[in-house]
Amino acid sequence: GAVVSQHPSRVICKSGTSVKIECRSLDFQATTMFWYRQFPKQSLMLMATSNEGSKATYEQGVEKDKFLINHASLTLSTLTVTSAHPEDSSFYICSARPGTGVNSPLHFGNGTRLTVT
């Protein structure tokens, strides 16, 4: 089945530093990937839609300069949290949809738990 790999699974960084999270589709090509953020005991909030070869589409309220998204190939999207602060601590999950069928289910990475100290 379709596999989405996300790395790292956990990261602890100091305030002011930047962190890069990678999302790879291992056995399919994904022209579109989605980045979600999940707060403790809360639902997934869509942050942005990552489009291969073009700019990401950010949801309202998400700072594009803080959460840099790069989708340079059909199998890799990266999310960089720049100048991280403790309030950026969260669980970040990427997802992608195999094939061109918009009705096929999203497949999710295992998430990255970011802790900013």
Added chain:
Amino acid sequence: AQSVAQPEDQVNVAEGNPLTVKCTYSVSGNPYLFWYVQYPNRGLQFLLKYITGDNLVKGSYGFEAEFNKSQTSFHLKKPSALVSDSALYFCAVRDGRTGRRALTFGSGTRLQVQP
């Protein structure tokens, strides 16, 4: 706008008993509905989906869900719960009439199955 409501934060059920996790949705066009399960510190795993066709949809691990258009609901069910079913369950929707490709998720329901 599309939205999903999961009215129960937690559902408790004894092992072997049937379980239901509730979900209602709101979309302006045709609803594409999904259920996902999340285990601690993990991503989401797909359980089942409704796009069109039979209102009763069967999915992974013995789960099923029934699409009810008049009640705008898509409740998740399983005839006999297992302790290993304990996890966080998310209902999600996409409006088939819009170009928006991302899913909107409900707030999640924690299922606790007691032995």
